[in-house]
Amino acid sequence: MNDIEILQEYIDEASNIVFFGGAGVSTESGIKDFRSVDGLYNEVYDYPPERILSHSFFMENTKEFYKFYRDKLNCLDVEPNVTHKFLKELEDCGKLKAIITQNIDGLHEKAGSKNVLLLHGTTYRNYCMDCNKFYDAEYVFNSEDIPRCSCGGIIKPDVVLYEEPLDELVCYNAIKAISECDLLIIAGTSLNVYPAASYIHYFRGKHLVIINKDSTSFDSRADLVIHDKMGNIFKNLKSTNN
Numbered sequence: 001m002n003d004i005e006i007l008q009e010y011i012d013e014a015s016n017i018v019f020f021g022g023a024g025v026s027t028e029s030g031i032k033d034f035r036s037v038d039g040l041y042n043e044v045y046d047y048p049p050e051r052i053l054s055h056s057f058f059m060e061n062t063k064e065f066y067k068f069y070r071d072k073l074n075c076l077d078v079e080p081n082v083t084h085k086f087l088k089e090l091e092d093c094g095k096l097k098a099i100i101t102q103n104i105d106g107l108h109e110k111a112g113s114k115n116v117l118l119l120h121g122t123t124y125r126n127y128c129m130d131c132n133k134f135y136d137a138e139y140v141f142n143s144e145d146i147p148r149c150s151c152g153g154i155i156k157p158d159v160v161l162y163e164e165p166l167d168e169l170v171c172y173n174a175i176k177a178i179s180e181c182d183l184l185i186i187a188g189t190s191l192n193v194y195p196a197a198s199y200i201h202y203f204r205g206k207h208l209v210i211i212n213k214d215s216t217s218f219d220s221r222a223d224l225v226i227h228d229k230m231g232n233i234f235k236n237l238k239s240t241n242n
């Protein structure tokens with residue numbers, strides 16, 4: 001059997017699948033990977049992206065933050081790819097119980113997935129820092145300078161910036177999902193980013209699968225490791241047995 005046939009067999013026999021995805025899930029939709037060699041971090045900007053995308057930078061240089069944010073993180077015109085669509089089907093047929101993602105581009109929700117645990121938040125939710133009024137992604141990405149609420153307050157994306165803690169409830173639900181699943185598919189992440197690696201220790205299920213372009217430090221623990229582009233794999237899989 002080849003790798004795809006083995007993964008298909010794992011999916012067919014599983015009844016509780018969890019998918020843990022990183023930046024690699026979105027790159028085939030045209031979203032740049034923050035941490036890859038040709039990603040945002042190697043581009044020339046006045047400050048390194050990890051500085052711009054920090055809480056203190058947002059507070060002190062809000063205008064510059066939004067210049068970068070609109071320029072680099074605008075995902076309004078980006079569409080879900082074959083991986084997002086396959087996961088939506090897998091959830092529809094009852095096998096996939098949760099998607100845990102580090103991505104903030106809203107592509108799983110755009111594909112129609114319901115139980116998406118957003119570890120790093122999403123650009124699709126934005127709130128006034130003074131009155132908590134909600135604003136959508138269109139409002140923020142189409143604004144100029146600093147997006148403001150009708151009350152005059154500054155609007156902040158519901159994205160976990162550097163220096164900010166993750167949402168405890170999201171983390172709890174992610175760990176719970178991982179600890180209860182029988183098949184865990186980790187894809188498109190080098191597993192170097194906190195908390196991805198620490199979560200894997202909660203897995204008690206049958207099969208651990210890692211799909212990533214490059215090798216990861218957890219490859220030796222996986223039942224199946226595939227080093228390939230994600231689309232090449234997910235376009236060949238079926239969500240149901242029939």
Ligand SMILES: [Zn+2]
Binds near residue numbers: 128133151
């Ligand atoms: Zn307000």
